[in-house]
Amino acid sequence: MTADISTRSLKQRKIKDTLVAYSFIMPNFLGFAVFTLGPILFAVYLAFTQWNGSGAIKFIGFKNFINLTQDTLFLTALKNTLVYCIATVPLTVICSLFLAVMLNQKIFARNFFRTVNFFPYVASLVAVAVVWNMIFNPAKGPVNQLLMMLGVNEESLPRWAADKDWAMFTVILFSVWKNSGYYMIIYLAGLQGISAQLYEAATLDGCNKWQQFRYVTLPQLRPTTFFVIVMLTIQSFKVYDQIYMITQGGPGSSTLVLVYHIYNTAFIDWDLGYASAVAMVLFLLVLIVTLIQFRGEKNYANA
Numbered sequence: 001m002t003a004d005i006s007t008r009s010l011k012q013r014k015i016k017d018t019l020v021a022y023s024f025i026m027p028n029f030l031g032f033a034v035f036t037l038g039p040i041l042f043a044v045y046l047a048f049t050q051w052n053g054s055g056a057i058k059f060i061g062f063k064n065f066i067n068l069t070q071d072t073l074f075l076t077a078l079k080n081t082l083v084y085c086i087a088t089v090p091l092t093v094i095c096s097l098f099l100a101v102m103l104n105q106k107i108f109a110r111n112f113f114r115t116v117n118f119f120p121y122v123a124s125l126v127a128v129a130v131v132w133n134m135i136f137n138p139a140k141g142p143v144n145q146l147l148m149m150l151g152v153n154e155e156s157l158p159r160w161a162a163d164k165d166w167a168m169f170t171v172i173l174f175s176v177w178k179n180s181g182y183y184m185i186i187y188l189a190g191l192q193g194i195s196a197q198l199y200e201a202a203t204l205d206g207c208n209k210w211q212q213f214r215y216v217t218l219p220q221l222r223p224t225t226f227f228v229i230v231m232l233t234i235q236s237f238k239v240y241d242q243i244y245m246i247t248q249g250g251p252g253s254s255t256l257v258l259v260y261h262i263y264n265t266a267f268i269d270w271d272l273g274y275a276s277a278v279a280m281v282l283f284l285l286v287l288i289v290t291l292i293q294f295r296g297e298k299n300y301a302n303a
Contacts, residue, residue: 043276043279043280044276044280046272046273046276047064047065047273047276047277047279047280048060048061048062048064048273048277049273049276050063050064050271050273050274051272051273052270052271052272053270053272057273060273064273064274064276064277065277065280065281067274068277068278068281073253073256073261074261074278076253076256077253077256077257077258077260077261077278078258078281080168080253080254080255080256080257081236081237081239081257081258083168084168084171084172084175084236084239084257085233085236085237087172088172088175088176088232088236089229089232089233089236091172091176092175092176092179092180092183092228092232093183093225093228093229093232095176095180096179096180096181096182096183096184096186096187096228097187097221097225099117099180099181099184099187100184100185100187100188100190100191101187101191101213101217103117103184103188104188104191104192114184114185114188117180117181117184118181118182118184118185119181120177120178120181121178121179121181121182125178125241125242125245126245128178129174129242129245129246132174132177132246133161133246136160136161136170137160138157138158138159138160138162138163141160143160144157144158161246161247162251163251164250164251164252164254165254167247167250167251167254167255168254168255170246170247171242171243171246171247171255174242174246175236175239175242178242179232179235183228183231183232186224186227186228187221187224187228189224190220190221190223190224191217191221193220194216194217194220194221198216198220199212199216202215202216226293226297229293230290230293230294233286233289233290233293234286234290237258237282237285237286237289238259238282238286239257239259240257240259240260240263243255243256243257243259243260244260248260249261249264258278258281258282259282261278262275262278262279262282263275265278
């Protein structure tokens with residue numbers, strides 16, 4: 001009898017503990033379900049429909065996805081997104097790693113330089129974009145003024161964001177400058193986790209600084225580099241704010257990217273079904289690229 005009471009009491013206590021645990025989880029789960037999971041599922045459904053946001057939703061099957069293959073604006077946005085990603089990811093990795101290695105040394109005012117390099121990432125995007133446009137102003141910007149002082153003819157000066165041939169390059173430079181400070185901090189954490197004994201052993205083996213960097217630092221930073229590349233790739237495919245603040249997709253469609261195209265299609269043209277189809281393509285692209293990266297890292301680790 002006493003054993004039955006003890007067992008019943010233990011079960012009641014477990015149920016109570018479980019309910020208490022779920023009571024802590026439920027608010028976060030409800031928020032996720034309402035504001036994230038629900039919209040995602042609705043967007044998947046909309047990708048197979050035609051809807052302007054107010055009328056009746058019309059199911060059209062795969063018509064939106066078929067139309068994508070013939071949409072020159074979508075293909076341009078896809079190409080620009082790939083160009084932006086291919087250029088931004090390696091440049092940001094190289095710059096952030098270089099900054100981390102330099103600022104991991106015992107140099108004068110090291111913390112000050114770390115703060116200066118990190119500041120663009122935490123500063124308001126609106127403020128830094130305005131400053132950037134002023135610096136690269138084709139007529140009075142200090143960059144073009146410096147180029148003129150170096151002997152570049154005024155007719156040959158780049159017009160940066162105002163020129164379709166230079167606009168994407170300008171956006172890429174801006175993104176690398178703004179994001180390098182954040183990934184520098186991540187690399188600094190990775191560098192400080194490398195054992196000093198490895199460098200001592202490499203020095204005893206006669207390795208110079210470059211050989212230590214190549215055979216000790218880079219291999220030890222491989223997990224950090226993998227994380228940085230994955231995050232940068234996803235961030236590059238989702239780029240929107242830099243494009244909006246600097247070029248707004250122009251001149252023409254030279255800097256139009258997928259997310260900005262989704263925004264224009266959904267909230268300017270009010271074709272929510274077609275915009276959702278573009279969003280699904282973007283999701284699949286990010287998923288495929290991420291899976292390839294994880295597979296490559298796994299194969300490299302097993303080699």
